[in-house]
Amino acid sequence: MAEKQPQDEFSRRAFLGKAGAVAAAGAVAPLVSAVESPLFSRLTQSPNDKLVLGLIGCGGMGASNMRNLMNFADVEVAALCDVDDSRVPNDYKDVEKKYNRAPKVYKDYRSILDRKDIDAVIVGTPDHWHALNFIHACEAGKDAYQEKPLSHHLMETVAMAGAQEKHKRVVQCGTWQRSTKEFTDAINYVRSGKLGKVVQCRAWITDTTRVGKQKVSDPPKGLDYDMWVGPATFVPYQSNRCHWNWRWFMNFGGGLTTDWGVHMMDIALLGMSKDQELVMPHMVSTYGGQWAILDDDRTAPDVTESIFLFKEPHEWTLHWSVGRDHPGKPGHGTEFIGADGRTVRVWRGGWLILDPEGKEMPKEESPALGDHWRNFVDCVKTREKPRADLRSVAQTTVLCHLSNIALQSGQQIEWDNKKWDLAGNAGKNVEAYNRPYRKPYKLTVTKPSAGR
Numbered sequence: 001m002a003e004k005q006p007q008d009e010f011s012r013r014a015f016l017g018k019a020g021a022v023a024a025a026g027a028v029a030p031l032v033s034a035v036e037s038p039l040f041s042r043l044t045q046s047p048n049d050k051l052v053l054g055l056i057g058c059g060g061m062g063a064s065n066m067r068n069l070m071n072f073a074d075v076e077v078a079a080l081c082d083v084d085d086s087r088v089p090n091d092y093k094d095v096e097k098k099y100n101r102a103p104k105v106y107k108d109y110r111s112i113l114d115r116k117d118i119d120a121v122i123v124g125t126p127d128h129w130h131a132l133n134f135i136h137a138c139e140a141g142k143d144a145y146q147e148k149p150l151s152h153h154l155m156e157t158v159a160m161a162g163a164q165e166k167h168k169r170v171v172q173c174g175t176w177q178r179s180t181k182e183f184t185d186a187i188n189y190v191r192s193g194k195l196g197k198v199v200q201c202r203a204w205i206t207d208t209t210r211v212g213k214q215k216v217s218d219p220p221k222g223l224d225y226d227m228w229v230g231p232a233t234f235v236p237y238q239s240n241r242c243h244w245n246w247r248w249f250m251n252f253g254g255g256l257t258t259d260w261g262v263h264m265m266d267i268a269l270l271g272m273s274k275d276q277e278l279v280m281p282h283m284v285s286t287y288g289g290q291w292a293i294l295d296d297d298r299t300a301p302d303v304t305e306s307i308f309l310f311k312e313p314h315e316w317t318l319h320w321s322v323g324r325d326h327p328g329k330p331g332h333g334t335e336f337i338g339a340d341g342r343t344v345r346v347w348r349g350g351w352l353i354l355d356p357e358g359k360e361m362p363k364e365e366s367p368a369l370g371d372h373w374r375n376f377v378d379c380v381k382t383r384e385k386p387r388a389d390l391r392s393v394a395q396t397t398v399l400c401h402l403s404n405i406a407l408q409s410g411q412q413i414e415w416d417n418k419k420w421d422l423a424g425n426a427g428k429n430v431e432a433y434n435r436p437y438r439k440p441y442k443l444t445v446t447k448p449s450a451g452r
């Protein structure tokens, strides 16, 4: 399939301009005129107001978030958007059944952003689309339930944190472990100081995924493939690098270092921080590659070992591993290792404290925090920070990209937390740091306020 020739700049403003011009000519109903971002949602008027949502990216995790949010009586889903028609019908049916009213369906997410009756969006697109979806949503004054990892590369992450701050948006991210009991218990135990001085953390994921080998083909009817590729580098359609599988292609995702690193390293950072403003590393080195799965189209490394050096709250290291196997441990998890050899280990479904000989020790529980999606709805209404506020999850996402930047560049890199940037030039010439957008897409970077 041929790549479409670039036309006008792809932005929310260009879209509004076009929509306005067509409407003026009487060809279609006006979408709405250009709206400046309201600082606060209309929902702050009354806590009983319904939060009206639009979903961008159907059929996968975005839809799963939508279903979780549909459990609440003060939430209503009004619109769905996907570039692939075949991904919409199930979500459409469920929304229609729930509200006894058909949702409006769009193929261009800017139509959702244009609707004044929509308060917030769920962004459930693949990672290479998150930054534009999200920044345009901020510009349109929408709050967001934003899927993780926040971005395809580091500069997008910075731009997203800057956009949230500039437009004062309430944003809950999809790192839902922040709301679950086992992770909260482990984090609180470490924060309480009961494990003593923590000198090392480990986070890991097993990656044995094969996407197989496939030939280029025409995209299915109903999929606007050019729009699916969006700002990424154009490659012809192959079904094994489109829905779901894109995460194993570095053109669209960052491999399991971003996909799962953002979940597991997040827990290490939270345990070592006092609050949502996270401690950040000083130096990072990574080794790895695509060494185990060679007869396959995937391009993401299947072995990654990163070491992050921190100076806060004292000197400690975080070890991030993507690998074939982690014997004797769950396939994913996070560990905190105390100076005296005790370990706190946590994974989806449980946590434990081990003494230096590996024997389990008694645990201490903390109160449950409550539902992650409900926390989003409540915060949209109160304008408080959700538990997985975007700025904080952006900091964890930065770690994921630092790991990939160090791997891609082969350099030891240094993070300047005040500038939200790499210190010096090492690492700046790789795609995990920044990659030019395909025309006519454009990333505008506004930096957030300095880290600690």
Ligand SMILES: NC(=O)c1ccc[n+]([C@@H]2O[C@H](COP(=O)([O-])OP(=O)(O)OC[C@H]3O[C@@H](n4cnc5c(N)ncnc54)[C@H](O)[C@@H]3O)[C@@H](O)[C@H]2O)c1
Pocket (backbone or CB within 6 Å): 056, 057, 058, 059, 060, 061, 062, 081, 082, 083, 084, 087, 107, 109, 123, 124, 125, 126, 127, 129, 147, 148, 149, 174, 175, 176, 227, 228, 230, 242, 243, 244, 245, 259
């Ligand atoms: N929080 C979690 O536990 C969790 C779990 C799984 C996935 N995720 C995240 O959710 C996101 C989606 O992952 P997935 O596995 O559901 O992907 P997916 O490929 O299954 O679904 C993404 C959908 O977005 C659509 N899409 C692509 N570009 C679009 C655009 N510009 N506008 C509208 N729709 C567009 C695709 O056609 C597809 O239907 C990813 O960021 C992923 O990391 C999070």
